[in-house]
Amino acid sequence: MSTTTTATAATGATTGGGPSYPPTDRTVPTRSRQRASYDKDVVHAILDEGYVCHLGFIRDGAPVVLPTLYGRIGERLYVHGSTGSRPLRMAGSKEPAEAPGLPVCLTVTHVDGLVLARSAFHHSLNYRSVVVHGTAHQVTDPDELRSALDALVDQVVPGRAADSRPANAKELAATAVIRLDLEEVSAKVRTGGPNDDAEDLPLPHWAGVVPVAPRTGTPVASADLDPAIALPSYLTAR
Amino acid sequence: MSTTTTATAATGATTGGGPSYPPTDRTVPTRSRQRASYDKDVVHAILDEGYVCHLGFIRDGAPVVLPTLYGRIGERLYVHGSTGSRPLRMAGSKEPAEAPGLPVCLTVTHVDGLVLARSAFHHSLNYRSVVVHGTAHQVTDPDELRSALDALVDQVVPGRAADSRPANAKELAATAVIRLDLEEVSAKVRTGGPNDDAEDLPLPHWAGVVPVAPRTGTPVASADLDPAIALPSYLTAR
Numbered sequence: 265m266s267t268t269t270t271a272t273a274a275t276g277a278t279t280g281g282g283p284s285y286p287p288t289d290r291t292v293p294t295r296s297r298q299r300a301s302y303d304k305d306v307v308h309a310i311l312d313e314g315y316v317c318h319l320g321f322i323r324d325g326a327p328v329v330l331p332t333l334y335g336r337i338g339e340r341l342y343v344h345g346s347t348g349s350r351p352l353r354m355a356g357s358k359e360p361a362e363a364p365g366l367p368v369c370l371t372v373t374h375v376d377g378l379v380l381a382r383s384a385f386h387h388s389l390n391y392r393s394v395v396v397h398g399t400a401h402q403v404t405d406p407d408e409l410r411s412a413l414d415a416l417v418d419q420v421v422p423g424r425a426a427d428s429r430p431a432n433a434k435e436l437a438a439t440a441v442i443r444l445d446l447e448e449v450s451a452k453v454r455t456g457g458p459n460d461d462a463e464d465l466p467l468p469h470w471a472g473v474v475p476v477a478p479r480t481g482t483p484v485a486s487a488d489l490d491p492a493i494a495l496p497s498y499l500t501a502r
Numbered sequence: 503m504s505t506t507t508t509a510t511a512a513t514g515a516t517t518g519g520g521p522s523y524p525p526t527d528r529t530v531p532t533r534s535r536q537r538a539s540y541d542k543d544v545v546h547a548i549l550d551e552g553y554v555c556h557l558g559f560i561r562d563g564a565p566v567v568l569p570t571l572y573g574r575i576g577e578r579l580y581v582h583g584s585t586g587s588r589p590l591r592m593a594g595s596k597e598p599a600e601a602p603g604l605p606v607c608l609t610v611t612h613v614d615g616l617v618l619a620r621s622a623f624h625h626s627l628n629y630r631s632v633v634v635h636g637t638a639h640q641v642t643d644p645d646e647l648r649s650a651l652d653a654l655v656d657q658v659v660p661g662r663a664a665d666s667r668p669a670n671a672k673e674l675a676a677t678a679v680i681r682l683d684l685e686e687v688s689a690k691v692r693t694g695g696p697n698d699d700a701e702d703l704p705l706p707h708w709a710g711v712v713p714v715a716p717r718t719g720t721p722v723a724s725a726d727l728d729p730a731i732a733l734p735s736y737l738t739a740r
Binding site for chain 2: 370432435465468470477485
């Protein structure tokens, strides 16, 4: 929550020298610029570790933020919904040439730690987030739609798409997927311990970091599952 | 991802009969209505289990979604930022009578499980989410600001606000907090196993739920922490 940054730190800290997304007015943060990164490897790694995003769009002039599943194929993200869902309808049923698409902001966040400083002011979180700005379009090409649905399933459990019944024609007709290209993208990462002011170091308050991470528990089989079907390797390896 | 619901199910499934938020056009979902709840106890419980929200607002006509900390006091949420941050500046520095405030959508999501069905189509997540629509205003009353800052710290680690140095005048001046009243609010909850179609039950794919929950690790003290300062009870009890 410290706001003291420099322009030099903005690009120097986390850009690895590989391919990166060009910064724009809306992907350069107004504060904590040293935590921003446009490195494609950094962005991809954060995206690939998650499967739930928060999708923001405008409805009747007001912002809406909904949690939803996403999948990544290269430089494209796919977001899943039913054809009856509001954002999907707004993204249009035609390809870009005929539909204007839906302006969105898609954000993925991982919390890595609670940062406890001696001062209330310097309390913070360790986290990694990616924010994508762009215009989403509904996927209409049948091959792309099938690839996107596989990517959405494999994003949650890698290897699962090949071990489930693919969508049939009726299900495909009831499913809408929107595509968002990774063009205007930034990551933001905070790591390390608390940044207490020097005069606060003698204070009698514990200071440090409490690590946080998602825990995957033991899979629970459906009551109606054939007992002969063993837990698949893509689940035992988690 | 099943879309078959009925109007009856929309309010019957999860409303406990206690105080509730009045449903509005934008808090009644277009699908999976049986998962929606307006029960205040349900909403408060979901909010109190988290500390990171995704805040959506409109900037230059486009949606923006940023992860940020929040705290709850009764029917008010507080969101923290620096006075230099974009949403805070947009929320204005005056009370509602003089500033229009910032239209926002604040969403909190907990993932509880990965739902693996025999069909790709019926894959889903178990989750609990709260979506709050409203207009945020900057907190200017000094007493409310101090209470909000305590709530923000205690939301992350209950009991911590009393065991840290409170913000001083300089820090208070550099801190902006916006307030969002809980008025137009809904929760959405999915629980249980996969909803496979009957004809898919004989398929040879494993089906069930993989539980997911955040794990809190062993606290790591700052390198410069006085070794005489023991881990506080509000951390050992986690």
